[in-house]
Structures are given as C-alpha cells and as structure tokens.
Amino acid sequence: MGRNANDWRAGVRTIRGVMGVCHLLVEPDGRGAVLLDTGLIGEPRQIRRELRKLGLGLRDVRAILLTHGHLDHAGNLAWAKAETGAPIFAHAAEQAHIDGTFPYRGINRWCGRLERAGRALLGVGAPAKIDVTIADGNELPFWGGLRVVHLPGHTLGHCGFYSVRHDVLFSGDLFDSYFFLAGTAAPILNSAPELLPASLEKARRLGARFMVPQHYDVLDGALHRQRFDAMLLRKARRRADRARPAV
Ligand SMILES: [Zn+2]
Ligand SMILES: [Zn+2]
Numbered sequence: 001m002g003r004n005a006n007d008w009r010a011g012v013r014t015i016r017g018v019m020g021v022c023h024l025l026v027e028p029d030g031r032g033a034v035l036l037d038t039g040l041i042g043e044p045r046q047i048r049r050e051l052r053k054l055g056l057g058l059r060d061v062r063a064i065l066l067t068h069g070h071l072d073h074a075g076n077l078a079w080a081k082a083e084t085g086a087p088i089f090a091h092a093a094e095q096a097h098i099d100g101t102f103p104y105r106g107i108n109r110w111c112g113r114l115e116r117a118g119r120a121l122l123g124v125g126a127p128a129k130i131d132v133t134i135a136d137g138n139e140l141p142f143w144g145g146l147r148v149v150h151l152p153g154h155t156l157g158h159c160g161f162y163s164v165r166h167d168v169l170f171s172g173d174l175f176d177s178y179f180f181l182a183g184t185a186a187p188i189l190n191s192a193p194e195l196l197p198a199s200l201e202k203a204r205r206l207g208a209r210f211m212v213p214q215h216y217d218v219l220d221g222a223l224h225r226q227r228f229d230a231m232l233l234r235k236a237r238r239r240a241d242r243a244r245p246a247v
Contacts, residue, residue: 005209008166009219011143012212013050017043019072020215023170024050024061025143032056034063034142035084036161036170037214038076041122047080058083063142066090066130067172067214068158069097070189071115075124087131089140091150091157095130102155102191110188134159151203153196154185162208168221169208174199175228176215182227204232 013024013033022037024047033056035047051057061084067073069090077098081088096102100119104112119125134140136150140161149160154173161170175184184196203211210221211228 005167006221008163008168008210008221012219013054014219015039015043015046015050017041017046017072020173022047022073022214023212024054026054027062027142028144030054032060032062034065035061035080035086036065037067037073037172038064038080040072040075040118040124043076044079044083059085061086063140064088065140065142065146065161066094066098067160067170068155069094069102070111070155070173071118071125073173073214074098074128075118075122078126078128081128088128089132089134090130091135091159092130092133093152093157094155097155097157098125098130099127100125104191107188108191111191149202149206151199153190153192153194153199155191156195158199160203162206166210167208168210168212169203169206171203171211171213171228173214174203175213175231177211177213177224177227178215178217182224182231184231200232200235203228 011026015022017039019040022039022043024033024035026033063086064080066088134148136148138148140146143163144165146161146163149162151158151160151174158172160172173185175182211224212221213224216224
C-alpha cells in the first residue's frame, strides 16, 4: 500500500490533562471527530482549541467513547454531552462509576475517597447517562472502524478500542506507560484485580502493532507496545520467582 504505518498519528489529537490524556480521533473525511474520554480539569478548553485548529466545533464531535468511568476520564462527561450533543458510548458497568455510586471495597475504597474529594474540590463529575452500551466485539462506525475490546480488571466495564485499519489499540487504563515506569495501575485503583491477568493476556494476544494508553509521556504507539511487552515479561518473571521453592 506504500502508506506509512504511522499515518494514524495524524488522525489523533492529544488532550493532555493534569492526570491523563484524552484523545480526539479525527474522522478520515476530516469533517468530524470522536472524543475518547473527557478528562478532569483543563480539558474542555483544550478540546475546543484542538477542534478549532481542525476547522471544527464541538457540534462536529460525533460520539463520546469512554474507556471507563473513573473521574479522570469521565470528569467532563456531562459537559461534553451537553456541548456536543453526541451520544456517550460506554460499557453498562461504568454507569455506577460515572454516577459516583460504585460500591468500592477493601483498599479500593481509597479510589472512591479520592473521587469524592475530586468531585467536591474540582466541581467535575456531574451525572451523565450512557446512551449506547457497548460490549466486547462491537464494531463502532468511527475512525474507519473501532472494535470494542472489553478489558476488565481496572474496572468491571473497562474497555479498549481497537482500530483494525491502523492496527492500534487504545488500551485505556490497562497499563500506564511512562519512561522507566510502565505498569498496571496502583492496587487501590483496580476494582476487580483478579480479572487483570486475563485482560493483559487478551491484549497481548490481540497483538496490536501500536498501543496507546490514556496515561503516558509521548504519543508513540510502538514504544508503548514495547513497554507493555516488557511489563508482561517482568510480571511473568516475578511470578516464576515466587513459585520457586525457597532453599
Ligand atoms: Zn482509571
Ligand atoms: Zn486513569
């Protein structure tokens, strides 16, 4: 085809917030975009600015895709829905996170405490209803086709979005990818940690050439994929060490 494999990056605009990154995926026809997560504070201004640079406005956003309902991803959900008029696509299990009613348990209660504090201090996280519930394998008609990949563990309804066309997996909070610090989220942030190993394996088997999480340093899908593989190796080595009988 002669196309540069990194062409997909031209269709991705990063919105870098205080905690993570949300993305504007520019439709191939350039006449619209989809918003992948909505961020916490500062993102609305950046989203407007990026859209303006593309010659677009908030009403050109065709859909709001949510990887999961944690406050740093869904904080501006109500704003985004009101301003764009676009439907929210998310897994049904994320509604409780969006509403701030998820029954966090054990050390995961800290996640709930942090979110409550965030809501009170930052004035974000107004309620918003999921319009289209998504499930594993759903094919969404955005950005040349996006497949929903259910990757539970971080939350029960946590989903990634895979572009077959560009071989890139937007992996949400399955892992964070920073220089010298790639790993799964801190234990207090994972609601169903027992499901994480299977989701990591599922993402590995999917074998996307590029991965883009929602917390990272640079937009380099090949680098994030490398870090993901290195992280899996480290985890496997640690498991093997633990399994070895003490002498
Ligand atoms: Zn999260
Ligand atoms: Zn996050």
